[in-house]
Amino acid sequence: MDWALPPNYSTFGVVIDQLFWIILVITGIAFLLVEGGILWFCIKYRGREGARAHYTHGSNKLEIIWTVIPAIIIAILGAYSAAVWQDIKGASNRPADALEFLVVGKQFEWNITYPGMDRTLGTADDFTVLNQFHFPVNEDITILLESEDVIHSFFIPELRVKQDAVPGMTIPVWFDATQTGNFEIACAELCGLGHYYMMASVTVHSAADFDAWQASRASETAQ
């Protein structure tokens, strides 16, 4: 198998994956430096009869070098991570006109409430579907995430979305899918005996398909 991140289908996923690879390169270099150094020292300075070690208590110059360089790299990485995090999660960056859904986790199912044709939650044409999440592509989506019993975690790997659902809280999560397709919601937080099968199907439609699906669903529920 290939050890790779699954293909990304969301706008935020692009920067998340980019950051992942940046960190992989930086830590990869550090990894080679450290492991290579250890291996080299083990071979080169392997004990020999009559040999004597070099007597030293250290070097302030080296201490400064290997304190300052990691600190600079870390500071840059930290600043960049913080900026990306703020872009993705910052309350001020919550899309204003997103299509909203209510997602309620409970042992061991996901209940998704749809806004209906008026595109507004809390109105008469809302309807709820068990374990099926349909939404349109290329549109800001916000889910209001709740839990009825214990903590669950809403995870769609291909959209790089993960958020715990906490009983007593309503947590907004937003994302934007860039391609249509079929995925799954997995529960990522141990939630009890059925944790392993707490999944729901995700269908990302084109805008027209989504409207058609919602209309057919709405008329079904109305009957």
Next chain:
Amino acid sequence: MATIVAEATGQAILHEEHEQSFLRKYIFSTDHKVIAIQFLIYTLFFLMIGGLLAMLMRYQIAWPARGELPLGGIFPETMVASGYILPEFYNALVTMHGSVMVFLAIMPMLVGVWANYLIPLQLGTHDMAFPRLNMLSFWAMVPAGILTLASFFVLGGAAGAGWTLYAPLSARPDLTGVGLGQILWLLALVFIGLSSILGSVNYITTTINMRAPGMTWMRMPLTIWSLFITAILALLAMPVLSAAGIMLIFDQTIGTSFFLPEGGGQPLLWQHLFWFFGHPEVYILILPAMGFTSEILSVGSRKPVFGYKAMVLALVSIAFLGFIVWGHHMFQSGMNPTLGLAFTVSTLFIAVPSAIKTFNWMGTMWRGNLQLHSAMLFAIGFVAMFAIGGLSGVFMASTPVDIYIHDTYFIVAHIHYVLFGGSLFALFGAIYFWYPKMFGRVMNETMGKIHFWLTFVLFNVVFFPMHGVGMVGMMRRIYDSTGYAHLQGIEDTNALISWAAFGLFASGFLFAFNFFWSLKKGKKAGANPWNATTLEWQTPSPPKHGNWEEIPVVYHGPHEYSHPDVEDKDWLAQNERPDVVSPAAGSH
């Protein structure tokens, strides 16, 4: 003044020795060395239990549909039915593997065993400041162990809400299916907290008050520094866990709702309390290992520790930062995302002292005269594996990346590189290294080296691929992953990991065999088999009750190896006067 107190207690102990019954000498002993050996036997037993639980988990993960486990007679039908591990039992395995390893194996092995054994010996004193408190700190662990083992056999089985005990799952028996088991485990945790707090008070007091004459702070071996700072962490963190644990017991039993939203409580409060303890705990689990590694690398390289002062400062700053990073476990928990920003920065900065330590360990090996015996191999293994665990931590400290890898096997890989590749490697090294002092004989080297290479190779085959499985998106604590579309295609990797894990577990028995075989058949050690400088090696192996006929006097720092002015040998013990051994060395 401190010295006078130390000598007075010491004489009392020496005097007592002749009158002690078997029970007082080996069972209810107040001798720090006997208590350390009791802790060692106890923790090795629970290391095996924790390993066994992991093997059952690995079987289930790799072959979820196979069954065929002959465990029916041992566990009730509600846990293992006709050869199949049931989800109830799997959740108990997940929970108790983590709990047993952290609280009953690794933590007491790092602290209970080695703080007890080494603090009085390396500081040059007769015993701990409070020997009876010390005895109690071991005996408090006994009910903890019994409660833990018993919980597997009660109705509903052992605790099943994860070792992190997230409420409300952990607080509501109707939601986990676990009632009594969860309470038993929390009670065990209260005993563990008691043991740890009593021990810490003792280690701190002894280190501050009972150092031998001349043993200034900056002459203490790095083991003592790390154990001292660990004790401070434990003393500040354990009471928080104990208090939170008792609150959780109340939620389960008498109807409070600290963590239950329907009564006005806050599930996130549990997480804050748990991780306020939990992150210092991570450093409790690694700082002593860093201390052992520094000592063993210095002795094995025949060189002073590179950058001793920087090592001490790094230890202190890791400990300090350790208290302000707990929120990095909660980036996706529903905590205000702005708080996440602060925790990202503090967390990433722990990488700096960790890097300092790693480079100084490499500096210690640089131009050394490396003696690659089993203890040294494990210490080098520690540096190599800890580096991987540290570097993989950068991924999750970066909050955006953490969105994806949080709660996946990437985290499982990370924690095991730190806790197994780090702590346990250092512990194996410490056992090979100080065994001769404990028992007067050296462990068999051939078996030791085979054990190292098996452990090193198999460890990496088990845990390195978990990074990959995590990248694919496999969630933690999943009883059966085969139902997920995005997890198709990782079955072979999971099977490989499981086979390697069985081998890794089996290699532990080679170590156990060597441990017991060498008690009788090992080569006689003498006082100082490694030509080491610190005080514990300047008294017979094993040291008598009271450790010293006469309290040693310390003249210089702890790691004087290959001093250019000392001829005939490449080490200078802490209690040897340089100008007596070699007049030219007196100037240093």
